[in-house]
Amino acid sequence: xxxxxxxxxxxxxxxxxxxxxxxxxxxxxxxxxxxxxxxxxxxxxxxxxxxxxxxxxxxxxxxxxxxxxxxxxxxxxxxxxxxxxxxxxxxxxxxxxxxxxxxxxxxxxxxxxxxxxxxxxxxxxxxxxxxxxxxxxxxxxxxxxxxxxxxxxxxxxxxxxxxxxxxxxxx
Ligand code: FES
Numbered sequence: 001x002x003x004x005x006x007x008x009x010x011x012x013x014x015x016x017x018x019x020x021x022x023x024x025x026x027x028x029x030x031x032x033x034x035x036x037x038x039x040x041x042x043x044x045x046x047x048x049x050x051x052x053x054x055x056x057x058x059x060x061x062x063x064x065x066x067x068x069x070x071x072x073x074x075x076x077x078x079x080x081x082x083x084x085x086x087x088x089x090x091x092x093x094x095x096x097x098x099x100x101x102x103x104x105x106x107x108x109x110x111x112x113x114x115x116x117x118x119x120x121x122x123x124x125x126x127x128x129x130x131x132x133x134x135x136x137x138x139x140x141x142x143x144x145x146x147x148x149x150x151x152x153x154x155x156x157x158x159x160x161x162x163x164x165x166x167x168x169x170x171x
């Protein structure tokens with residue numbers, strides 16, 4: 001499930017006079033707790049941006065730490081990198097994310113999170129029952145899936161993969 005496209009940013013780009021501090025990649029790694037190699041990966045994927053010194057060393061705005069925190073949190077909850085990128089890209093180059101923008105971003109991800117929570121809850125609660133996979137290996141499979149009737153509806157574990165929001169069939 002993809003989230004909707006992000007709205008345009010509310011805050012302007014900072015002027016060069018407003019930028020008083022730059023971080024090296026080592027400082028960014030130390031403060032964020034993310035390995036330098038992962039920061040290179042994020043940059044290559046367009047999730048964070050840097051500028052270069054005359055000696056070709058990367059320099060990052062401090063707000064990059066906030067983006068990294070968002071990326072880490074979103075990744076932990078299983079949000080796809082393309083989705084994270086789509087939402088963060090309009091705010092790159094040092095724009096600060098306002099609380100209302102963060103609220104819209106998290107609301108856009110809420111449906112995906114709720115879907116994941118429901119699937120994980122099913123795995124936890126239903127994996128010791130018949131999941132309609134066609135194996136007919138449990139004592140109650142004949143009740144839930146007599147003669148593998150569910151297999152005629154399509155492939156996969158038909159009960160485990162049923163549409164979100166539908167209840168597990170009762171006896
Ligand atoms: S658990 Fe596989 S068909 Fe019931």
